[in-house]
Amino acid sequence: MFRIAVSKWIAAFAALALPVASALADDYPSRSIALVVPFAAGGPTDTLGRILAERMTRSLGQTVVVENVTGAGGVIANSKVIKAAPDGYTAIIGHLGTHVLAPAVQGLQTDYLKEFEPVAVVATNPEVIVSRLDVPAKNLQELVAWVKANPGKVSYASGGAGTPSHIMAEDFSQKVAPLNIVHYRGAAPAMQDVVAGHVDLSFDQAATGLNFARSGKVRAYAVTSPTRVPSAPEIPTVDEAGLPGFYMSVWHGIWMPRGTPPEAIARFDTAVREALADPEVRRRFAELGQEIPPPEQQTPRGLAALHKAETEKWVPIIKSANIHAN
Structure with a gap:
């Protein structure tokens, strides 16, 4: 009888919890969101981040605050975001250097493909x-x-x-x-x-x-x-x-900490895509020589595929050339 009662109590509690979780998801975001930039203010990544933050603030109804965290080619900023609460209120904008090259050159044991939730590719620049x-x-x-x-x-x-x-x-x-x-x-x-x-x-x-x-x-x-x-x-x-296949693009993407709820990622991605569709944002990106990626890359799946492919391409080159941080 006791076991049956406990089972019924757990089931009832779970049923009550579902509407609460749904309400939290519907309420997102209810406060400002930090967009970490792994470089100093005024650089290319910072400029892109601020253009996006300004436009995304309008879409989200909450302020997207740019936070500059410098050092170690982006590793310090990445570490901060990895350790942040996965609640949808911390994101990072980085690029090929910060999320593929730097961890390989510095010999990090952390797997960035697993430690981040991808949100979107926002710009490419060959x-x-x-x-x-x-x-x-x-x-x-x-x-x-x-x-x-x-x-x-x-x-x-x-x-x-x-x-x-x-x-x-x-x-x-x-x-x-x-x-x-x-x-x-x-x-x-x-x-x-x-x-x-x-x-x-x-x-x-x-x-x-x-x-x-x-x-x-x-x-x-x-x-x-x-x-x-x-x-x-x-x-x-x-x-x-005359040099076919010799490709490299310094692409920029946005990630959130591992474990961030899918609803928060989807909402943030929607705001990113709305920003990238804005004519004023597109004009400002073009002035900076940045190309906005196709819609299929403006998704978590698009960034995940690009991040994985670039890691598999460049890390072996870094290792074979024995490139490491001094």
């Missing part, structure tokens, strides 16, 4: 292959031939050890011929030395590299994506220019 103006090669095929004829002698400006430009240079070295990689403290000083003629080559984000090409300060050979960049349709893709 690299552009550029050189100083007096490099003898006039197109990508000639550039490849020139590097092959001078293995280890052609200098390459990297934005820093473990950065996307560094990892891509290692990929190029393995697939084409070795480059003499010179590390700088950031993409800006790296590009400055290419412009000045001190270094032969660099791979820079199209958002910034194409501006130097348009102004006649560097020569652009190709963008590292399967399609041309809308803001520079005159620049061919690597497929068209």
